[in-house]
Amino acid sequence: MxxxxxxxxxxxxxxxxxxxxxxxxxxxxxxxxxxxxxxxxxxxxxxxxxxxxxxxxxxxxxxxxxxxxxxxxxxxxxxxxxxxxxxxxxxxxIGMVFQKPNPFPNMTIFENVVIGLKLQGYSKKSYLLEVAEHCLKKAALWEEVKDKLNRPGTSLSGGQQQRLCIARALAVNPPxxxxxxxxxxxxxxxxxxxxxxxxxxxxxxxxxxxxxxxxxxxxxxxxxxxxxxxxxxxxxxxxxxxxxxxxxxxxxxxxxxxx
Amino acid sequence: MNSSSHKLQLSGDKKYLLSFKSQDSLSKLLLRSVAWTVIGLLTIMIILLTRESFIAIEEFGLEFITTSYWNPVLEEFGGLAFIYGTLVTSFIAILLAAPLSILVALFIQEVCPDWIGKTLGLLVEMIAAIPSIVFGLWGLFFLAPIVREYIAPFLRQTFGFLPIFQGPSFGIGVLTASIILAIMIVPTITSLCREVFKVVPSHQREAALALGATRFEMMKIAVFSPSLSGIIGASVLGLGRALGETMAVAMVIGNSPAIVASIFAPGATLASVIANEYAESTSDMHVAALCLIGLVLFVITFIVNFIARGVIWHYTRKQGNR
Amino acid sequence: MSYLQYRKLKNILFLGSLYMSALIALLPLFLILQYLILKGATSLNLDFFLHDPSPVGEAGGGMRHAIVGTLYMVGIGSLISVPIGLLCGIYLAEFGRGKTAKILRFTIDMLTGIPSIIIGIFAYILIVAPLQSFSALAGGFALSIIILPIVTRSTEEILKLVPTHIREAGLALGLPRWRVIFQIIVKGNFKSLITGIMLAVSRAAGETAPLLFTAFGNMYLNFQISEPMASLPVQIYTYAISPFDQWQEQAWAAAFVLITIVLGINLVSRALVNNKMIIGQSKRVINHTRLIRKKKGN
The missing domain is CATH 3.40.50.300 (P-loop containing nucleotide triphosphate hydrolases)
Structure with a gap:
């Protein structure tokens, strides 16, 4: 073509x-x-x-x-x-981001990002933290949330929630x-x-x-x-x-x- | 991390004993088997109840629900008086409770400021949370004397020309039971009516007000009329609750298996006779007769609940299509 | 009087009757509570909680055995029914389209509507008759059938409110469906689910009819599951219809304790979630109906 x-x-x-x-x-x-x-x-x-x-x-x-x-x-x-x-x-x-920002309501910002990795069996906290920082930086959210990683994901604004969802999708490094x-x-x-x-x-x-x-x-x-x-x-x-x-x-x- | 490190793994992971697909079908199977256990439970309940009452069905047949002679000693059983008592008490209870509940629901939904409405709603639901034994206790020691001293004489003087308001009142009797039942089903009907009223779109209310309707007329035109089938459904569900209510009724109705015109006289209901006699029944026929009473009660409540379900289902469907 | 004045008068009369109706509907609640406090709370003392009944005519005695019995049997009922009820509710909310779900929903509706006395007969036939003895087990089983449909319904209603896109977010991350359900949907709504369970349990704690000829009653403290066991509601019934003043007083005291427990659980569990829940499940139902209507409207 x-x-x-x-x-x-x-x-x-x-x-x-x-x-x-x-x-x-x-x-x-x-x-x-x-x-x-x-x-x-x-x-x-x-x-x-x-x-x-x-x-x-x-x-x-x-x-x-x-x-x-x-x-x-x-x-x-x-x-x-x-x-x-x-x-x-x-x-x-494959990562997917939806129309409405949909961070898991019962999870913190940190947990939302690394949930995909946790499911694949990664449990070392230091590694997960490293990935979370990496992905949040890629999703241009790190500066805004680095001090409140333990707050619920739903406490963020709509745009931030959507970037959080992007970070969540990126964590497993999908093509x-x-x-x-x-x-x-x-x-x-x-x-x-x-x-x-x-x-x-x-x-x-x-x-x-x-x-x-x-x-x-x-x-x-x-x-x-x-x-x-x-x-x-x-x-x-x-x-x-x-x-x-x-x-x-x-x-x-x-x-x-x-x- | 860069894209060259993308690795693909698409088929089953060796880490897990079962593939995700089988995990999902297994969990669904588990849930479904629990569901069937519960369905089976109801089925067994119906079968056992029928089996236990079988010898009574054989012995009395249809006469069981057409005669009212009940004598455990002579082993002669006819349940008509109990059916009559159940229907009469529930019917009077609905007559008292339905209009009151509709008004209360209108008051909470349409008139009250939000926070008062919420508090009222909470208080009404508190009534539903009171155990029926407490209603019975209160009915026996507080309401029964009041019925005997004030309510019955007043009714006798005012409407004494009607046979249902004649004769002496001992406090305990059909009327007292009906009043207790009415109090108990008010919360049920009220909260259902509130739900029905909530579904009425507010633009319909505004349309009525814009036409110059007073609030009474607005509620009549825009709230009450379109909700009528929902209100009927709510009342029928309340009726279902009244039919099966046991303890409160057993304590204040007087437990006499006779059909008397006066609502001041003692009576008995299907549920109250089971509560009174089941534990002490000794002969097989007596147990079977009581089980058959239970079966009759089951069938009546089943039919009533089925109708209510139908009305409400019909109503919500109509609402949904609007 | 002009027609408009007539209409206005009718309006005022109607509004007045609304106020009256609210008063009349709440009057019994206040009368009952007042009566319970007057007659029940005054007959309460420490002995009531620490002693079993004393023989007729002797002063003192309490209802330790009945309080323990109620907790014991409600415990058995919850152990049986809370897991089953939760699973049924989950099934209805997550796989609610099939034939099984339809039949289950019907069954749950019917179980909710069955008079509790019939549940008593059922437990009698199923457990008391074969074992030839009234027992705490039969009582607990009867209570479990009271609890089951309430837990199922509240679970279904709560989980149905979770928007689909939350489930899809989980699926898109590569979670198998059962983990989406349990780790995200159920875990995320844990508090509301607990509220539903507590409401069901408080309802069971006040039931008398299913215990009359299953657990029967007992004048002594009992921990044996195969023995007859006392419960507050049945004890109230026994004492209330007895001719002894002292027993009737005890019945009032027991009723006060029972209603404190039942209303206490009820209010605490409602407050536990949040203020929005104060008007209870109806609110959820309405939100849900609105959602459906919105969807259909589109």
């Missing part, structure tokens, strides 16, 4: 991915490749299946009663929909970070901070972000996919999607004539 893309290593690729809620066909055969260390936006009108699509990438979609998915998603070359793959084990390799409208519940200042953080994270991780905010996608994403009613209309460099789309539907959407 694009020269730059073929040069880079592909972290995550989907091939003919479908998803259903009971009888409702929400995602209809999407095939995309995500190159390493890029930000990839998924945009589309609400109800187009973009969140469902994202949730198929770490197989959390199938946890909803009545939901199922089929197709192929390869993470670093391995198909995560292969029969031998344990979805729980898989999710430990891919999925973000489901991570700024839609935040005010503009907190959103800007998260966006800034995402461009930082790009240096180490591959980020896939669902957003309903086209300006945001244009600002931060290297590649953008446009979905309508579960179908992939167009995928390409953001610069191309937003300035020179190939499809009429994409042009209508990005210029605000549709959706």
């Amino acid at each position: 694009n020269e730059k893309q073929t040069e880079q290593k592909v972290t995550l690729a989907t091939k003919d991915l479908h998803a259903w809620f009971d009888d409702f066909h929400a995602v209809k055969g999407i095939s995309v490749e995500y190159p390493e260390k890029t930000i990839n936006a998924v945009i589309g009108p609400s109800g187009c299946g973009k969140s469902t699509y994202l949730r198929c990438l770490n197989r959390i979609h199938e946890e909803v009663p009545g939901a199922k998915a089929s197709g192929e998603v390869s993470l670093l070359g391995q198909n995560i929909y292969a029969p031998h793959v344990d979805p729980v084990e898989l999710r430990r390799n 891919v970070l999925l973000m489901d409208e991570p700024t839609s519940a935040l005010d503009p200042i907190a959103s800007a901070k998260i966006e800034e953080l995402m461009t930082e994270l790009k240096k180490e991780f591959t980020v896939i972000v669902v957003t309903h905010n086209m300006q945001q996608a244009a600002r931060i994403a290297d590649y953008t996919s446009f979905l309508v009613l579960g179908e992939l209309i167009e995928h390409g460099l953001s610069s191309q999607i937003f300035t020179n789309p190939k499809e009429q539907k994409t042009e209508d959407y990005v210029t605000g004539r549709f959706g």
Whole structure:
């Protein structure tokens, strides 16, 4: 599709991915490749299946009663929909950040960050502290919380909570970070901070972000996919999607004539 | 830490004896088996109750609920008087309690400032927390004399032309039991009604007020009328509670298995006769008859609760679709 | 009188009747508490807690045996039912869509509605009759059936209020579902769950009917699970219908102690969580209904 893309290593690729809620066909055969260390936006009108699509990438979609998915998603070359793959084990390799900041209410800031590691059997306090500091620094939260690591995670402001959730996702050092409208519940200042953080994270991780905010996608994403009613209309460099789309539907959407 | 160190491990971890998938299905299986144990418990309860009352069913058949002759010594058992007593006391209790509870719920939800409403609500729920034996004790020593000295004479003088208000009152009797029951079910109906009223959207109240309605008219149009089926459901649940109430009734009703028109006279209910006689019953037939009384009570409360469930379910569904 | 004045008058009369109704509804509560304090608290003394009953006619004596018996049997009931009730509530909240859940929910509704005297008969048939003896075990078992549906319901209601995205955050971190449920959802709502349990236990502590012919009663202190055992409610009943003044006084004292225990647990457990809970579970139910309506509205 694009020269730059073929040069880079592909972290995550989907091939003919479908998803259903009971009888409702929400995602209809999407095939995309995500190159390493890029930000990839998924945009589309609400109800187009973009969140469902994202949730198929770490197989959390199938946890909803009545939901199922089929197709192929390869993470670093391995198909995560292969029969031998344990979805729980898989999710430990993929970070996810949700629409609403959702730190665990019964855990402190510190516990929230290291919970992923604890689950994998790490229990040495000094190591956990080191990782917590590292991740909180990466999530640009360390300076604000370093003196109150033992306060509940829910005591922070919305934007801080979202960065805490990002730190929590980073702690297991996943190759891919999925973000489901991570700024839609935040005010503009907190959103800007998260966006800034995402461009930082790009240096180490591959980020896939669902957003309903086209300006945001244009600002931060290297590649953008446009979905309508579960179908992939167009995928390409953001610069191309937003300035020179190939499809009429994409042009209508990005210029605000549709959706 | 950098991305080159990303390692993938997708299939089962050797550290664990079971894969996560099996851990999850195992835990779900465990929860489900606990659920079935509880379901089994209710089933066994019904089966055992039926089995124990079987010889009484065989002996008396339908006559058990159509005759009122109850004599443990002669082993002749008819339960009609108890069914009558249960229904009458519960019915009077609902007549007294439902209007009062609706008014209290309206008062708490619609009129009171928030903190007074909360305090009142708490106090009303305190009534529900009082053990029924305490109601019985209070009914026996405090309420019964008051009924005998004041309430019964007043009713006799005012409405004495009706047969239900004739005859002497000894304090203990159907009326006293009904009053105690009414007091006991007020909290149930009140808190359910409050929930029903809370669900009414405030814009409906405002719409009524904007039309120039007084607060009374507003409550009538915008709160009471749309909640009617919910209020009925609440009252039926209260009725269910009254039907099965045992101790308080057993202590103040007088325990005489007779059908008398006057509500001042002593009576007996299904629950009170079991409480009084079960521990002392010696013959198999007596035990079976009492179990059958229990079964009848079970069926009645089952039907009433089932109706209440249906009404409330219907109500919430209607609310949800609105 | 103009029509408007008539309407206003009706309004005032109605508001007045609302105030009256609140007074009437609360009157019994105050009368009962006042009577209990007057007659019960005054007959209380240290002997009441330290001694077993003395024979009729002799002064003194207490209800140590009944207080111990009540705690003992409520303990047995809780041991049986609190774990089962919690698990059932968890099942309904977390896997509440299937057929089993539907039947379970129905069963729990029915168990809540069953008159407690019938639970007594059931425990009698199941335990007393085969063992040929009234026993503390049968009493505890009967109380456990009282506790079970209350714990299940409150657990379900509390856990249902936890938003789905908290569960998903746990799943996305690679937690198996059972650990999400127990380590995040249940642990995070521990306090509210305890409140539900305490309310159920306080309810069981006041029950008489299921104990009448299961634990029966005992005039002596007993710790044997297979022997008849006294309890405060049954003892109150026995003494209240007795013809002896002294016993009736003891009944009042016991009623005072019982209501102090029951209302005490009730109030403490409500206060334990927070002020928002003061109006009890109804608040949660309403929040929940609102949530559902919001979702459906969208």
